[in-house]
Amino acid sequence: MARSLFGTDGVRGVVGQDLTEELVERLGRAFALWTEGASVLIGRDTRASGSALEEALARGLHAGGSATVRGGVVPTPAVALLASDAGAVVSASHNPPEYNGIKFFRTGWKLDDAQQAELEALMDAGASVEATAADAHAPGSAERYAGLVSERFGAPLDGLRLAADCANGAMYEAAPAALERLGAYVVSVGNKPDGTNINVGCGATDLSLLQKTVREGEFDLGVAFDGDGDRMLAVDAAGNELDGDQILAVIALHLGVDLVAVTEMTNLGFHRLMEERGIRVVTTEVGDRYVAEALRREGGMLGGEQSGHLIYLQGHTTGDGLVAAILLSRAVLESGRPLAELAAEMPKLPQAKMNVPVGSKEISTGLRREIEEIAGRGRVVVRPSGTEPVVRVLAEAETEKEASDLCVRIAALVSRELGS
Numbered sequence: 001m002a003r004s005l006f007g008t009d010g011v012r013g014v015v016g017q018d019l020t021e022e023l024v025e026r027l028g029r030a031f032a033l034w035t036e037g038a039s040v041l042i043g044r045d046t047r048a049s050g051s052a053l054e055e056a057l058a059r060g061l062h063a064g065g066s067a068t069v070r071g072g073v074v075p076t077p078a079v080a081l082l083a084s085d086a087g088a089v090v091s092a093s094h095n096p097p098e099y100n101g102i103k104f105f106r107t108g109w110k111l112d113d114a115q116q117a118e119l120e121a122l123m124d125a126g127a128s129v130e131a132t133a134a135d136a137h138a139p140g141s142a143e144r145y146a147g148l149v150s151e152r153f154g155a156p157l158d159g160l161r162l163a164a165d166c167a168n169g170a171m172y173e174a175a176p177a178a179l180e181r182l183g184a185y186v187v188s189v190g191n192k193p194d195g196t197n198i199n200v201g202c203g204a205t206d207l208s209l210l211q212k213t214v215r216e217g218e219f220d221l222g223v224a225f226d227g228d229g230d231r232m233l234a235v236d237a238a239g240n241e242l243d244g245d246q247i248l249a250v251i252a253l254h255l256g257v258d259l260v261a262v263t264e265m266t267n268l269g270f271h272r273l274m275e276e277r278g279i280r281v282v283t284t285e286v287g288d289r290y291v292a293e294a295l296r297r298e299g300g301m302l303g304g305e306q307s308g309h310l311i312y313l314q315g316h317t318t319g320d321g322l323v324a325a326i327l328l329s330r331a332v333l334e335s336g337r338p339l340a341e342l343a344a345e346m347p348k349l350p351q352a353k354m355n356v357p358v359g360s361k362e363i364s365t366g367l368r369r370e371i372e373e374i375a376g377r378g379r380v381v382v383r384p385s386g387t388e389p390v391v392r393v394l395a396e397a398e399t400e401k402e403a404s405d406l407c408v409r410i411a412a413l414v415s416r417e418l419g420s
Contacts, residue, residue: 005123006116008287008386012092012101015049019100024053024090025060027102030122031088032064034115035106037133039067041083043074043141044090045170045228048195049100053090057102058135061088067134071141073193075170075229077320078145080108082138091170091228094205094307095388097196108317110289142170146178146322152315153323155330158183161219162329165210167203168193169227175322184329189213190224199226204233204308204321211239220332221339223325230288231308232321234328236340245270247328248304249346250339251312252279254331261294261303261311263287264381265394269347286383288319350400352407355390358418363391367417371410378406382414391418 005011011027013019032040040061044050050073058068066086071079079087086106092099104111104119111119162184166172172191179186189209190202202209204226214222214235222235234242242250245267252260252274260274261282274281282298284290288309295303295313304310310324332339361384371382378397385392391414395407 005120009093010101010103012095012099014098015100021052021056024056024102026123028057028060029064030119031104032061032066033122033125034119035066035086037065038086039069040086040088041069041071041079042088043071043079046073046168046193046195046198047097047100050090053100057088057090062133065133070137073170074141074145075174076103077230077318078141080105080318081148082141082145089228093228094199094226094231097198097200110318112293142174146174149322150178150181153326154182156183157329157333160184160329160333163187163210163213163219163222165190165202165224167199167225167227168197169203169225169229171225171229171322175225178322187213187217203227204231207233207235207241211235215239225321229321230319232324233308236343237338238340240340242343244304244306244308246343246346247324248310249273250331250342251327252302253277253345254335255302257302259298259300261291261300263291263305265306267351268349268379268396273346292318349396350403351394351396352403354393354407354411356393356411356414357389358391360418361391370413374409378402380406380410382410
């Protein structure tokens with residue numbers, strides 16, 4: 001059964017164009033039917049479109065026979081942790097404010113490809129005969145999430161000086177509360193959402209605000225979340241960026257795990273470090289739910305993506321930027337070493353990336369063959385985005401020039417073949 005609506009992480013689009021209230025209502029009804037009327041906890045991020053889409057989602061869920069509980073503005077991982085049975089999040093994660101989307105959870109886990117296909121098959125089904133399901137509100141959900149994360153993943157952070165960029169998104173209350181509760185001194189930025197500024201000049205998609213904050217103060221590190229809080233990137237005390245590969249490497253070595261799961265985008269330097277330390281690496285396609293599936297299959301606890309998703313299954317089910325921030329902070333404090341020194345354990349091979357706008361995201365066998373021929377000694381990953389109308393190109397080589405040249409050549413080829 002094929003999927004047409006779901007991408008790498010839920011259903012997303014520009015509100016009023018690709019993502020309409022009618023579509024969201026149909027998705028809600030289909031999810032209620034698929035779960036056979038399970039009660040659904042609904043959360044959303046801070047986008048201006050969130051309230052109207054939440055109403056549409058609730059209408060659909062009620063039409064399918066599901067009761068709803070409104071958690072208000074909460075991070076995506078909060079819904080995964082707090083939902084007793086089923087959960088839904090109105091969010092487009094790291095995308096710009098004009099986007100929005102829907103993510104679904106069942107017993108804390110994101111739906112896999114087969115489950116998403118089953119849900120899509122119910123999109124045109126009729127309403128349930130029990131179309132008057134209850135609707136309740138759960139004030140204080142963000143506070144409960146912050147408390148739960150602090151208890152389950154925390155350790156004393158007394159003396160740690162931390163800057164936190166909340167992306168004007170769903171983490172703007174929960175993250176500072178949890179980190180301060182553990183004893184850290186926290187300065188928050190990107191913490192004044194107005195419905196239009198989520199991910200704008202801040203957060204994990206733009207580290208410039210966090211870097212400026214850290215460089216102008218005296219901090220041990222800085223962390224930046226994306227709009228819905230399931231991703232986190234960091235900077236060291238000098239404001240130098242750490243990507244998800246480096247963060248994962250620091251945490252993996254600190255926790256002493258024997259297995260990690262990563263995606264095909266992960267830097268070769270990470271693989272070399274893990275091999276050197278005797279840690280087995282399992283590689284999946286891009287998408288944090290694929291990382292989670294691999295960890296469950298292999299019996300692992302820790303995995304992540306270069307983009308900043310970090311999954312720690314010792315008490316959790318999905319990527320959580322706040323948990324990642326706590327684990328990284330613990331590594332710095334408990335090791336007694338600066339973050340820059342910890343990150344330097346992983347030598348990064350130069351990578352170059354480009355997003356190529358395309359009219360079609362179908363990469364043919366012939367195009368794959370041409371890409372392989374051009375790649376030569378370098379490593380190339382070319383994949384359709386699951387969240388935007390682009391094909392993402394990553395090239396990795398021994399030098400920055402080789403990586404850049406290779407990326408430009410591959411991007412030009414993709415644009416010629418698939419561009420609109």
